[in-house]
Amino acid sequence: MDSAPSDGSGPVPLTIFKLLIAGGFGAGKTTLVGAISEVRPLRTEEDLTSAGIGHDDLHGVAAKRTTTVAMDFGRITMGRHLVLYLFGTPGQERFWFMWDELSYGALGAVVLADTRRLDDCFPSVDYFERRRVPFLVAINCFDDAQHYDPEDVRIALDLDPRVPVVLCDARDRNSVKQLLITLVEHVLSGRANAAPSVAPAGSVPAS
Amino acid sequence: MDPGDKWMDRNSGPVVRPYALTGGRTEPADGEVLDLVAVVVAVDPPERAEGAVPVMVTPEHRKILGLCHNPATVADVASDMGLPLGVVRVLLADLLQNERLSVLPQRRAEDQPSATLLKEVLRGLRAL
Numbered sequence: 664m665d666s667a668p669s670d671g672s673g674p675v676p677l678t679i680f681k682l683l684i685a686g687g688f689g690a691g692k693t694t695l696v697g698a699i700s701e702v703r704p705l706r707t708e709e710d711l712t713s714a715g716i717g718h719d720d721l722h723g724v725a726a727k728r729t730t731t732v733a734m735d736f737g738r739i740t741m742g743r744h745l746v747l748y749l750f751g752t753p754g755q756e757r758f759w760f761m762w763d764e765l766s767y768g769a770l771g772a773v774v775l776a777d778t779r780r781l782d783d784c785f786p787s788v789d790y791f792e793r794r795r796v797p798f799l800v801a802i803n804c805f806d807d808a809q810h811y812d813p814e815d816v817r818i819a820l821d822l823d824p825r826v827p828v829v830l831c832d833a834r835d836r837n838s839v840k841q842l843l844i845t846l847v848e849h850v851l852s853g854r855a856n857a858a859p860s861v862a863p864a865g866s867v868p869a870s
Numbered sequence: 871m872d873p874g875d876k877w878m879d880r881n882s883g884p885v886v887r888p889y890a891l892t893g894g895r896t897e898p899a900d901g902e903v904l905d906l907v908a909v910v911v912a913v914d915p916p917e918r919a920e921g922a923v924p925v926m927v928t929p930e931h932r933k934i935l936g937l938c939h940n941p942a943t944v945a946d947v948a949s950d951m952g953l954p955l956g957v958v959r960v961l962l963a964d965l966l967q968n969e970r971l972s973v974l975p976q977r978r979a980e981d982q983p984s985a986t987l988l989k990e991v992l993r994g995l996r997a998l
Contacts, residue, residue, distance in 0.1 A: 676974065676975065676976075677909055677941070677974070677976070678976075678977055678987065679907045679909070679943065679976065679977075680983070680991065681906065681907055699998070703946075703949045704949060705945055705948055705949050705955065706948070706952070706953065706954045706955065707954055707955040707956065708954040708955070708956050708957070736945055736949070738946075739995075739998070741991070741994025741995070741997070741998070742994055745990060745991060745994050747991070747995075748907050748943070748945065750906075750945075764905075764906060765906065767905070768905070768978075768980060770983065770991075840995060840998050843995050844992060844995050844996060847988060847991050847992050847995060848992065850988060851985060851988045851989070851992070854982070854985055854988065855985070
């Protein structure tokens with residue numbers, strides 16, 4: 664990263680946020696991340712027989728078969744110290760070992776919906792509801808997809824009325840930008856409705 | 871791989887043994903799992919006391935140190951190394967333990983961001 668100034672004043676403390684881009688296979692997660700940032704691959708791996716970081720014996724040896732899972736991420740740098748990381752997350756339930764770590768401390772999530780396979784969204788919606796990760800549902804308007812009314816999608820997914828449901832074109836930078844703005848506004852409005860938080864926030868300056 | 875193994879689909883990569891580079895270790899030496907967006911930076915190695923056991927630094931360790939010349943997140947390092955995240959975490963923990971890297975302070979993941987910070991993110995997004 665190019666965040667370390669060379670004037671000897673030490674690096675500017677970065678404030679980094681994680682955003683999750685979830686959705687079924689082929690819903691357009693990689694396209695969406697690529698529309699607004701450079702997409703980079705991230706490999707993660709999982710034991711075929713056990714799930715979860717930290718569950719192995721401390722001195723365990725990886726003798727068992729391991730599978731690697733590829734996902735995509737992108738980085739959006741805003742100003743000198745704000746950075747958003749977008750992580751495209753495979754939607755299937757068997758990848759939930761990754762979701763736990765991705766959603767820990769995440770600012771929010773986009774559930775990208777393909778109306779041809781709307782039920783692919785169910786696991787993601789369930790997950791974010793249970794983990795109380797603020798999310799919105801974005802209907803990716805493929806050219807050949809039947810056009811849906813967002814309200815119909817809300818009913819089909821049985822969403823809380825406060826969860827935004829928006830139309831988007833995952834290929835279009837402005838559309839994706841608007842989507843992320845809507846998501847952060849949703850996070851902010853949820854914050855305003857909640858009890859005042861006493862938790863300290865903001866970045867900790869480097870010593 | 872068993873051709874009848876329906877567990878796999880095209881979202882899955884090949885079955886590999888990625889932990890060969892860590893000598894089979896699957897857990898970070900200090901037991902701490904670094905967050906995906908934790909920021910690490912290379913630091914000057916400490917003076918070694920005479921007779922101290924030399925620290926083993928592999929080519930992968932050296933490459934990571936090069937990537938962390940400027941602060942970088944764990945996700946960035948893993949992507950640049952082309953190695954699985956878990957492997958990179960073990961290698962990063964070795965370097966942290968040997969005081970070749972340090973973790974830069976961050977907003978704690980469990981703290982909710984303030985409204986002020988969220989508004990700053992909004993301004994940043996609108997300006998894109």
